[in-house]
Amino acid sequence: MRTQTTRVLPPFAGAPEMPALPIPHQARLRRGFAAIVRFLRLWRLRMIERAFLAQLSDHQLWDMGLTRWEARREIDKPFWR
Secondary structure, rough: OOHHHOOOOOOOOOOOOOOOOHHHHHHHHHHHHHHHHHHHHHHHHHHHHHHHHHHHHHHHHHHOOOOHHHHHHHHOOOOOO
C-alpha cells in the first residue's frame, strides 16, 4: 500500500533535503499538538478559576457550599492537578 506524501519545499542554501512526512504521520502530529494545546488551555483555566476562588469572601464561599478550608485546599493545588 502506498502512502501519500506532501510536497517538500526547496531547502535553503546548504541545508540537507528533508523527505516529506507521510500523511498519517502528519495527522498523528496534528492530534498530538491539539492534545498539548488542550492541556495548556485546561491548566490556564484552572489557574484563573483558583485565583478567582481565592478572592471570594467567606459568605460567598458559604453560598457555594464551600468552607474556607476547602477553598484553600483547592487554591493550593498545582495547576496540573
